[in-house]
Amino acid sequence: MTRLQIHVAAVLVTTAFSVSASAQLVHQYTFHGTGTVVTDSVGTVNGVLLGGSTLDGTGRLELDGNDYVEFPAGFLGSQASGTFEAWYTWTDVSVPNWPRIMDFGNSSAGAGAQGSGLTYLALTPKSVDSGTPTAAVRLMSTGSSTKALAASPAQLGVETHIALSLDATAGAIKLYIDGVLQQETSISLDLTSLVDENNWLGRSQFQGDPGFEGSLTEFRVYADVLSEAEVAASFAEGPVPTFVGQTYCSPSVTNSTGAGAKIFGIGSPAATENSLVLGARDLPRFSFSFFIVSSTQGLVNQPAGSAGVLCLGGAIGRYVGPGQIQQSNLAGEIELALDLTQIPQPNGFVAALPGDTWNYQAWYRDSSPSGPTSNFTDGLSVTFN
Helix, strand or coil: CCHHHHHHHHHHCCCCCCCCCCCCEEEEECCCCEECEECCCCCCCCEEEECCCCEECCCCEEEECCCEEEECCCCCCCCCCEEEEEEEEECCCCCCCCCCCEEEEEECCCCCCCECEEEEEEEECCCCCCCCCEEEEECCCCCCCEEEECCCCCCCCCCEEEEEEEECCCCEEEEEECCEEEEEEECCCCHHHCCCCEEEECCCCECCCCCCEEEEEEEEEECCCCCHHHHHHHHHHCCCCCEECEEECCCCCECCCCCECEEEEEECCCHHHCCEEEEEECCCCCCEEEEEEECEEEEEECHHHCCCEEEEECCCEECCCCCCCEECCCCCCEEEECCCCCEEECCEEECCCCCCEEEEEEEEEEEECCEEEEEECCEEEEECC
16 A cells, blocks of 8 residues: 555545454554644544643654653553554654653552552663563563563664554563564463553653653554564554645646545655655546646636646746656546655755745646646645754
């Protein structure tokens, strides 16, 4: 499945992901929206963002070490087995031990408070045991925890997929990094023994552990154990895409499909990451199309006899290099991964810099009762940081 297909699926349904027909995805958090409510797009258990941070509508949850997400007590219900997975980017340059990606359980200080961890189901990008990502599970308030360790240290500033499964039938936990099994460890109890009173993303049951600094792009919980192949497939498909930019000049003029074509961006608005994909949908099938770009917005009706509206002004560049002029597919879609260091302009290429705003649109061929014509999508404005 391509990123474009994932996006279109996300538009048509609430979630864009399906490992298999048998997998029981019970909770999914994509961190879209704004404010402090972290919406469960599959189940009914919403979380709340505490510590002063808010969602900004990009689908990326930024945590500064003081912010965290809290889910209600009893989050796991009666499930004995489960799989927990997240896409995270860790950015703490001090590289501490035991910051928590997730920590479900209870502490000696009671509900809502850190103390000493009594029971917990935890994932961290670095533990004192190995200096690598670690799953730590303790299902009784006495005794030591059961751990599964990754083979290599976490990469700072790099989005990473991490997954933990607890199989009550097999009596084992498994840790995966980027779809690859790292370690399997035997365990005697199951999730029904966990006291899931404090259910946190970005915060530990232990008061002395640091908060998580970085970002999360998605968190999922399954009520069963994903196979190794299913975890690998989940990593390969990736999280629900992060939407980038704001559309304007909408709706676009209706084309021969009976709809107005739409533009969207997925990826990252960080200029240095150079990770932005443009897509357009609701195009006529097999129509020749390309994207255009300008630092200036405009509004020109039916330019050069087109049926649509040009939403760009000033100096306009065209993505018409090798492989950039495209023919829409059977679903009426195109996509293009941009090189932000090579933005076409009439006098040559320029690079996107933090603070710059660039505006995008797609031009495409179409037909009308009076003969061949052309049209445009709506516009997309992206401010880079």
